[in-house]
Amino acid sequence: MKNSATPNDNQLTELLSQAKSGDQPSCEAIYHRFVQPIYRLAYGVLLDIQDAEEVVQDTFAYALRNLNRFDPEKSAFRTWLYTIAMCRCRNKRRRKWLPTITLADIAELPASPEPLPEAIVEAHNTREVIWTALRKLSPKLREAIVLRYFDGLSYREMAEVLNCPHKTAESRVRLAHEALYSILASQHDILPEGVLGHE
């Protein structure tokens, strides 16, 4: 699906065609253009700095090696890159959780894995509060809300990245929004001003 071409798009197209022929400066320019959004996406989904860095590395190593597989007629480059990153994030989460959780660990897990209220009280910072609430969402809902807000993706683009129907992407975002609202509203008295405070 092609969008109307902007100067940035034209520049990216040129960079991509040069990168496909193995031009290293073009590859580096593409990397610098997308590295921060990919990192934010990976951190938002995985909530771990080291994992996010590994996902950034894997994503660019794969994407720049397989630029010939990118079809501009099918999707935007940004969406293609986010799809790769999301796939890496899911793999990382799967590998991280499957072998590490044992029955003994499960028995020792607290009823709710969220940080203690004292920690939230100490975090007099809206961002901290938001990130703490994000940790309580299920992975699918967190993926959806991160994709929606970290780079302003449309529902169509989200559906493409998440590999799900458009309506599913919409409902996940709505559910995530409602869940975050409930979490923050339930902690209303200990939240700093600015997040769901009284009018």
Added chain:
Amino acid sequence: MSRHVDHLLAAYVEQQLRPKQAAYVYRHVIECPACRAKLAQHERLAGELRMSLGQWPMLRPGQVQQLWLAASTVTIPPANRQSMAALLPLLLSLLLLLMPFTTGFSGMIPNTALAVTASHSPGEIAAQALPDMPSARNISPPESRQAKLTLEATPPPSETETPLPAKPVPLAPANP
């Protein structure tokens, strides 16, 4: 006053309602202070999410460069390798197409020619290359070379021809 619209507020903020539904919510929140306050909270949450997820965390310049070095060492293949990889399926299919022809041709080569080819010894080759050298001539007996040349000149015998019976060789006297 119409019914409260709490259940629609998240979808309203996330721009998921149809125009008719969105207009209904809008009309209701103008009249209803409770729903208006909740809508303001939903919108604030969306704003905070946009701020939190859209700007943080950021990689430091040193980290950006470090990750680039790590990713690029395994990333960029040279252009000719890419083109060779693209040609690989074509080359394989050509090889598969030619394979029956190459195996078929080996059966069509005449037996005599094969025999002559097989009769080449290193000594003969050396004699051909260096005819003046006595050592080469010694290695390659002239009779066998003559026989080889004769065989190359004559066409291979057809299968219909019956071979002539071999002449009996008279025994030579031991000592005249």
